[in-house]
Amino acid sequence: MSGAEASLAVSVFLACAVEAVEALTIVLAVGSTRSWSSAFSGVLAALAALAVLIVALGPALTSLPIGVLRIVVGGLLLVFGLQWLRKAILRAAGLKSRHDEQAIFEAEALAAGRAGAATGEFDGYSFAISFKGVLLEGLEVAFIVLTFGANQHDVGLAAVAAGAAVALVVAVGFAARAPLARVPENSMKFVVGVLLTTFGVFWGAEGAGASWPGGEAALPVLALAIFAAAALMVRDLLLGPPALAGGLGR
Amino acid sequence: MIRGAALGVWDFVVGDDWRTAAGVVAVLGATAVVAAAGLPAWWLSPLGALATLYRSVRRGSLG
Numbered sequence: 001m002s003g004a005e006a007s008l009a010v011s012v013f014l015a016c017a018v019e020a021v022e023a024l025t026i027v028l029a030v031g032s033t034r035s036w037s038s039a040f041s042g043v044l045a046a047l048a049a050l051a052v053l054i055v056a057l058g059p060a061l062t063s064l065p066i067g068v069l070r071i072v073v074g075g076l077l078l079v080f081g082l083q084w085l086r087k088a089i090l091r092a093a094g095l096k097s098r099h100d101e102q103a104i105f106e107a108e109a110l111a112a113g114r115a116g117a118a119t120g121e122f123d124g125y126s127f128a129i130s131f132k133g134v135l136l137e138g139l140e141v142a143f144i145v146l147t148f149g150a151n152q153h154d155v156g157l158a159a160v161a162a163g164a165a166v167a168l169v170v171a172v173g174f175a176a177r178a179p180l181a182r183v184p185e186n187s188m189k190f191v192v193g194v195l196l197t198t199f200g201v202f203w204g205a206e207g208a209g210a211s212w213p214g215g216e217a218a219l220p221v222l223a224l225a226i227f228a229a230a231a232l233m234v235r236d237l238l239l240g241p242p243a244l245a246g247g248l249g250r
Numbered sequence: 251m252i253r254g255a256a257l258g259v260w261d262f263v264v265g266d267d268w269r270t271a272a273g274v275v276a277v278l279g280a281t282a283v284v285a286a287a288g289l290p291a292w293w294l295s296p297l298g299a300l301a302t303l304y305r306s307v308r309r310g311s312l313g
Binding site for chain 1: 262263264265266267270271273274275277278279281282284285286290291292294295296299300302303304306307310311
């Protein structure tokens, strides 16, 4: 396995694990308070919708010329990566509330209780909330799997990494029968943000016609530089607003 | 329904900070222009991406 393939697998695994933790919290909340069977039906329906999306978009993406694919995919990965990284930086600096799975679980469970008692075998509320939760959390992962896989010509590896992450999160979640509040989501999002940004920069520049010194060997250097810059931004924010606010752009 | 779908795609791709997406387009556009001129352009995208991130974080830190 090459370095780029290993990075692909790690990026997809971490991104998928984070989104799976968030989706699991929603499913656990409606399943445990209302109807497990309807919640599972919602999960299956969402997974089917995601599979259709991947099957429909996959061939379209892989048929694009490599230059077009790299600038489009690089640009989109860069937008996603910078957004993940910005939120992770602000959370690490205490300027944005951290994702609290226990609090989200309690809020979802409270909302499920207020929606009235489930009647009959099929509970529409449980189905709809599970479907929406899994679909929305899964969309970004499906996109990451598709774009990473298409660019590296290895959708299979990306799919295996995504499947392994979901299987692990679901197994641990159901063994604990509780939201996975101890998963270091912010740290994982920080790492995923760095990796998405790294690949976005690399592929985007290649698609725009630039050549990297050393080819793929530039990837770890880029990742380290982006990680260091993001860590410095956290440090500046922790030291106080004037350090960051007084810099670039003033 | 079409408007809803378009808003969904916009929200999915652009998210809550459209200036980050605009910055990415500008950075890759500048990289393409420099590369087309036959000059080394690889350095532009990491610097541009970090500058875009810095500005985005700064906006977020100011609320």
